[in-house]
Amino acid sequence: MVVSRGFRGRRSDGPDDRVPPGQYLTDDFPVLSAGPTPHTPLEEWTFEIRGGAEPVSWTWDEFRKLPGETVTKDIHCVTKWSKLDTTWEGVSVDTLLGAVDHDAAFVLAFCDGGYTTNLPLEDVTDGKAWVVYGYEGEPLDPEHGGPARLLVPHLYFWKSAKWVRGLALRDEDEPGFWESNGYHLRGDPWLEQRYWGD
Amino acid sequence: MTIEERKLDGNAIGGVLFEIFGTEVTAATGVCGSCGAEGYVATLDVYADAPGIVARCRSCEAVMIRIVRADDRTWLDLSGTRTLQIG
Amino acid sequence: MSEVVDAVQETPRVRTLVLEAEGWEGHRPGQHVDVRLTAEDGYQAERSYSIASAPGQRLALTIERLEEGEVSSYLVDEARDGDRFELRGPIGGYFVWDGGVGPLLLVGGGSGVVPLMSMVRHRAATGDETPVRLLYSSRSYEDVIYRAELDELAAHGDGFEVFHTLTRSQPEGWTGYARRIDEDMLREVAWPAGDEPRVFVCGATRFVDAAADGLLALGYAPTWIKTERFGATG
Numbered sequence: 001m002v003v004s005r006g007f008r009g010r011r012s013d014g015p016d017d018r019v020p021p022g023q024y025l026t027d028d029f030p031v032l033s034a035g036p037t038p039h040t041p042l043e044e045w046t047f048e049i050r051g052g053a054e055p056v057s058w059t060w061d062e063f064r065k066l067p068g069e070t071v072t073k074d075i076h077c078v079t080k081w082s083k084l085d086t087t088w089e090g091v092s093v094d095t096l097l098g099a100v101d102h103d104a105a106f107v108l109a110f111c112d113g114g115y116t117t118n119l120p121l122e123d124v125t126d127g128k129a130w131v132v133y134g135y136e137g138e139p140l141d142p143e144h145g146g147p148a149r150l151l152v153p154h155l156y157f158w159k160s161a162k163w164v165r166g167l168a169l170r171d172e173d174e175p176g177f178w179e180s181n182g183y184h185l186r187g188d189p190w191l192e193q194r195y196w197g198d
Numbered sequence: 199m200t201i202e203e204r205k206l207d208g209n210a211i212g213g214v215l216f217e218i219f220g221t222e223v224t225a226a227t228g229v230c231g232s233c234g235a236e237g238y239v240a241t242l243d244v245y246a247d248a249p250g251i252v253a254r255c256r257s258c259e260a261v262m263i264r265i266v267r268a269d270d271r272t273w274l275d276l277s278g279t280r281t282l283q284i285g
Numbered sequence: 286m287s288e289v290v291d292a293v294q295e296t297p298r299v300r301t302l303v304l305e306a307e308g309w310e311g312h313r314p315g316q317h318v319d320v321r322l323t324a325e326d327g328y329q330a331e332r333s334y335s336i337a338s339a340p341g342q343r344l345a346l347t348i349e350r351l352e353e354g355e356v357s358s359y360l361v362d363e364a365r366d367g368d369r370f371e372l373r374g375p376i377g378g379y380f381v382w383d384g385g386v387g388p389l390l391l392v393g394g395g396s397g398v399v400p401l402m403s404m405v406r407h408r409a410a411t412g413d414e415t416p417v418r419l420l421y422s423s424r425s426y427e428d429v430i431y432r433a434e435l436d437e438l439a440a441h442g443d444g445f446e447v448f449h450t451l452t453r454s455q456p457e458g459w460t461g462y463a464r465r466i467d468e469d470m471l472r473e474v475a476w477p478a479g480d481e482p483r484v485f486v487c488g489a490t491r492f493v494d495a496a497a498d499g500l501l502a503l504g505y506a507p508t509w510i511k512t513e514r515f516g517a518t519g
Contacts (some may be wrong), residue, residue: 002286004322004370006363009330010355024328028353033201034248036259078249114261143201158249178249182266182273195268205490209513210333212376213319222378240379241512 014084018074020189023082029144030081034177037142038112038163045147047131051169052100060147064133066091071130073153075160076189088151090132093124096167104169108176109150112163116176118185119152119159124167128154131164156187156194206246208239208253214265215239218274223284231280232260239263239282287372289364290343295430299396300361301337301347306372311340314403315381315485315513318346318374322356332356335399335487335513336375339406347430349396380513384408386483387415388476392466392496394422394488397515401487402431408445409438416444420474422466422492424453448474466492468499478504483511490514 011024019025048057058066070089076082108118123129130151133140140146145162152159158178179185184193192198208215208224215223224240235257242253242262250266255278264275276282291303314336321331332354338345350361364370382389382404391401398421408417423429429449439447450462450470462470476482484505486496493512500510 001323001327002369002371003325004359004364005368007322007324007330007359007370009322009324009328010353011328030247031199031201031204032248033204033245034250034252035245035254035261036205036243037201079247178266181250181264181275182268182271183249195266195271203490204516205514206516207512207514209317209377209380210516212317212378213333213373216373216376222376224376224380225378238379240377246516 011081014082018084019082020076021192023076023080023189026081026083029083030077030079031143032077032079033162034115035113039142040112040147040163040165042147046165047096047148048166049096049100049169050166051104052102054101056099057166063091063131063148066095069130070134071151073151075153075157077157078183078187078189078194082189086153087136088130088132089134089137090130090148090151092127093129093131093150093167094127096131097125100169102169104171106170106173108168108170108174109161109164110166110168111161112165114177115161115163117150117159117161118170118174118176118179119155120173120186123155123159123186124152128152154188156184156189158183159187201245204245204247206244208242208244210244210246211251211253211265212240214251214267218265218272219284221284223282226282226284228262228282229280230255230258230260230262231278233258234280286369287344289366289368291366292364295347296428298361298428299347299349299430301345302360302364304344304346304372306344309344312336312344312375313377313381313383314339314407315400316375316377316403317400318372318376320346320356320360321371321373322359323371330356333376335403337399337402337406339403339410341410342406347396347399347402380485380487380511382407382483382485384411384413385415387417388480388482389415389417390475390482390484390500391417391419392421392484392486392488393419394466394492394496395424395428395515396430397486397488397492397513398430399487400513401485404485405435405438405445409441414444416476418446418448418474418476420448420450420466420470422450422452422488425451426454426456426459466496466499468502471496471499472503475500475503475505478506481506481509483509485511485513487513488515490516
């Protein structure tokens with residue numbers, strides 16, 4: 001490894017209790033994607049929950065009428081950048097799952113463009129997850145996952161699936177897009193669960 | 199910069215592919231497992247700033263190659279590529 | 286591992302670094318290298334840069350400083366003789382021209398001209414007589430990389446021609462093109478399809494895709510055209 005004199009990069013360190021191990025702070029909001037930005041018209045957009053006693057779905061108008069909240073959270077991307085105090089507006093996943101009878105232990109979020117990510121149920125309930133449509137008081141930009149994305153800030157940000165269209169309730173943990181190709185099934189940044197076996 | 203503007207091509211992952219295959223692969227041709235389109239690896243649509251690298255068929259956008267690199271391990275998924283002709 | 290041995294400021298935003306790289310065995314025109322910088326605390330960043338020099342010349346990379354670019358701003362503003370960084374390469378077997386095949390059309394946008402310049406320099410260094418036309422899009426006169434060298438090579442009258450287009454501002458008395466590349470401009474500059482030319486297009490994604498589409502519309506076969514998209518990250 002060759003150290004390059006004078007190179008620092010664009011990042012800073014932050015308070016240990018807020019920046020997980022191996023992360024750096026950024027003020028930017030880097031745009032990461034695994035594919036082209038989808039552009040589903042709102043008239044066609046639905047959010048579904050599958051795998052419960054009965055399928056449930058909301059149109060965009062119905063979804064926007066659900067009780068919403070504004071939350072401020074720190075987010076941590078597995079590519080090593082962290083961003084503190086980001087503010088989002090959306091619906092708690094607790095509210096959404098409350099509409100369904102189920103005994104699932106896992107969910108698989110599915111999205112426009114084909115992206116998926118898996119999560120244990122306890123990581124998306126009890127106030128830990130939202131489906132958000134607003135960022136910093138503005139409608140969520142398509143580049144950042146709009147019209148709506150999943151927000152699960154206590155896990156690495158690849159779990160906060162962009163362009164989310166629903167949750168599939170599952171009895172077993174089914175690896176999603178990145179989890180099936182090296183990324184950790186759970187992804188807790190405080191335990192540095194980046195990859196398989198971490 | 200938008201996602202569209204940040205989209206690259208297989209040339210950009212030539213170095214990574216060299217490390218994995220031990221040989222130059224950008225001039226290799228691949229057949230899309232989804233639509234059958236054939237093209238150079240160099241002309242795949244590459245999204246390289248995701249948590250990993252995703253290379254998609256230029257014709258149908260299906261995922262043909264996925265690469266994730268940790269410090270000590272690399273995961274390569276070619277399941278979206280029916281066949282790769284190298285050399 | 287490589288070390289900076291010389292630097293040339295090409296334009297306000299663009300600099301060429303001349304390197305001595307351990308174990309360097311040469312390259313083909315059009316290839317690139319992957320540069321990796323490591324900070325003292327182990328933080329690393331990696332980017333690809335096209336080789337500007339011809340085979341046989343001192344290894345040179347030309348880098349454009351991008352606004353948010355942590356690597357490009359280091360290489361353009363900070364790096365000096367004696368500085369070292371890791372280098373992987375040369376890389377690429379598709380976007381390469383070894384001479385001979387033509388007539389050749391090179392279409393470059395901004396720093397997309399860099400790998401094309403390696404081809405142009407290779408042609409000059411080997412006395413290759415393949416007819417070559419370079420269509421080069423820059424924002425303004427001050428942003429034209431290798432301006433004097435291109436003028437000089439074009440003045441030889443040995444089959445190498447340069448066509449500039451300046452898209453944002455033009456100097457007084459400018460007689461070249463003054464707009465983004467479009468089909469009309471390509472029709473005027475590009476070789477007739479009947480000549481079965483070979484083409485290399487390089488620059489930002491939108492530029493490359495538009496130029497390639499424009500050439501297809503002129504009747505160029507897709508197999509004649511090779512493209513390399515440059516990214517936004519620096």
